[in-house]
Structures are given as C-alpha cells and as structure tokens.
Amino acid sequence: MLNKFFPDQSFKALLFDFDGTVADTMPAHLAAWNKALDKYDLSLSRDQHMSWAGRPTARIVEMMNQLHKTDINPEQFVKEKEAHYLASLGDVTTIKSVMEIIQHYHGQIPMAIVTGSRRKIVELTMNQLGIQKYFDTLVCAEDYTQGKPAPDCFLMAAAKIQIAPADCLAFEDAVLGIEAAHTANMNCLKVTDDHSLVHTR
Incomplete structure (x- = not known):
C-alpha cells in the first residue's frame, strides 16, 4: 500500500501520531479546549490549535499564560479539558485512509503510537474505537x-x-510532528485536512 509513495523503499516499522492522524479527535479536542477556557474569557481558534498540535496540554497552558498574562493552573486545566473531551468521546471516529494502512500491515511489521496526549486519554479513546490491538507500544x-x-x-x-x-515511517497531521519526525531522520506521510496522505520528505 505504501509503494505509491515509496516505490524504491520499504519500512520495518510504522509510527503514528494519534490525534488527527489515527483518530479524528481534533474537533472534539478543540471544543473541549474552548469549554475549559470559557471561564477565563479566552478562546482558541482552529489555526492556533493546529499550530500547537503535538504539544502536551499543560505546556500549551503555560504558553497561553505567557501570551495572555494569565495565571491558569496547568494541572487543573488539564483535568477540566480532559473531562470535556471524554464527554464527547462517543462522537470520535477513526481516519479511514490511515486505518486501511494500519489494518493492512498489522502482524507484518511493528506499529506504535507517538503522541503528545496523556496515556489515559489515548487508551480510553483507543478502547472506544476498538483499535488497541493494532499497536505494539504507545509513547x-x-x-x-x-x-x-x-x-x-x-x-x-x-x-x-x-x-x-531511518527504517521507520512516521504519520503526522501537524507541523510540529512532521518536524519532529524529520529531525529523528524518518520519512513522514502527512494526513491532510481531507484525510488524504502526502509525502513530506
């Protein structure tokens, strides 16, 4: 399935970002962000959200505190934002184009999730979607x-x-994640807004 992107190269492992790459969670995460930010009279645009995608929530809160001169407690905010996200978990689906690749290569080569989200949230989402069996490890x-x-x-x-x-292929939807994969000396396929795949290197 990957031959059309890499006709002269094969890979020994596939590494997947999670949110916006394997699972179509970004709308739910953005909504959760804005529900949690509402009491601080702040909001997060889709473009801002995507530009920070890949960073842990607590780190983004620290950045927002610096940007807006606020004093939001990162740990407390993470709990509030995650609660809002989990309330909408039933609406989350997988990204079909990526899942087709995962299902095709399952059992042939190792696959891993590489995410900036917390393990509890990733595991709950994976369980909801029934996809935990496909992955050998989570980071x-x-x-x-x-x-x-x-x-x-x-x-x-x-x-x-x-x-x-160098023998791993990464899958990412966000600029920060693509940069991380390239810096790790990995080829990378980007998941676009319409869920098609584009070679980034």
Missing part, C-alpha cells in the same frame, strides 16, 4: 520531557520496538 506525554518538535518521542518509540529510525 505518550508522560514518557518524555521534550515534546514535539523535538524528536525525542519518535526516537523513543523506535528504540522501544528496536528498529533504526
């Missing part, structure tokens, strides 16, 4: 210090499945 926000665009999370995933980074 989540709690597992590393430097988030995307740093390559740490992708390098950690490659190490956990014991595959050289």
